[in-house]
Amino acid sequence: MLSMGSLTQRQRLRAILDSERCVTMATVFDPISARLASQLGYEAALMGGSLASYAVLGAPDLILLTLSELAEQVHRCTRVSDVPLVVDGDHGYGNALSVMRTVHELDRAGAAAVTIEDTLLPRPFGPSGAVQLSPFDEAVAKIEAAVAARGDSDLLVMGRTSAATVNGIEDAVARFKAFEAAGVDALFLPGPRKREEIDAIAAAVKLPLLMAGAPAPLCDPAYLATRRIKAWSAGHQTFSVALKALHDSMQAVRAGALSLELPDQAPKALLEEATGVPAFDALTRRFLGAA
Structure with missing residues (x-):
């Protein structure tokens, strides 16, 4: 039997979906955050479409990011981290044929899973x-196209809908059941507002669930596990915290502070681990003959 250490990223994510646990997903948006997720022992990570737009374009989440830019950012993250990365594929960047292209590109970029949603x-x-x-029919067709595009790859495909908050729980259940019938590996529930929504969806479908963007009262991993939610994220507030720290330190230097004396600097060891210095030092000694 394979140990978890010998499994691929996608195999590890499937093992999480098959387990009885509920794991917390790290917020990942660039290679540094991806490597930190690995070093801190996260078992799964999530790259939201908003985060990709922030990191690549410095722009809001208005679908200004192109598929190629998303795939490149995903690859930058997966090449430095062994944490299974769930990628927000948004609407698949177009119609059902565009969805197929999205799945192909994110598969090659090393994503462990891609979510496709029905938001216009x-x-x-x-x-x-x-x-x-x-x-409804267009949404289902796009999910069917995503599953078909996956082919014999081990990439996981997840169907996502915000119908519970837009059209009501009945429509959400209908869409999730149709996505399940289309052959996805899991279902992704964004922004549930109350337990009754989660309860109704969990009772209506059989597949594993993932959740993101829930209010604090719903962020109870023990409860979520009883509703077959296998991985969750309350939101991407770690990005917000990092942004404020960068802003405040730059503002202080602009106001006359000496950067050498800024508080809360990362220790040298943390900086080197986050940027892969130990691995590159080993490669330098091996291939460049450094002492």
Whole structure:
């Protein structure tokens, strides 16, 4: 029997889905955060579409990021970390055929799983900023296309819908059941507002569930595990904390502080671990003849 250490990223994610546990997903958006997730012992990680847009473009989550840019960022992360990465594939960057291309590219980039959602993206012309969903049949067709595109790859495909908060729980259940019938590996529930929503979805489907963006009262791993939620994230607040730290330190230096004397600097050992210095030192000694 293989040990967890000998399993691939995708095999480890499947093992989590098959377990009775509920693990916390790390927020990953670049190679440094991906390597930290590995060093800190996370068992899974999540790259949200918003995070990819922030890190690559410095732009809000308005589907300005291209598929190629997303795939490149995913590859930068998966090449330095062994933590299974769940990637937010948004709406698949177009219609059902675009979804197939999205799955192909993220598969080759090393994602452990890709989620495809039914949100109408990018935002259409008009006065309303409210979230809109694709028609039911179109949403299902895109999920079917994602599963077909996966082929014999071991990439995990997950169906995602915000229908519970947009159209109500009945539509959410109908869409999740259709996604399940289409052959996805798991279902992704974003932003549930109350336990009744989670309870209804868990009772209606058989597949493992993942959850992200829930309010604090729902962030109870023991409860989530009883509803077959295998991996979860309360949100990407670690990115927000890092952003504020960078802003405040740059502001202090601009105001006259000496950067050498800034508080809360990462120790040299942490900086070297986060940037892979030990591994590169070993390679340098082996191949460049360094003493």
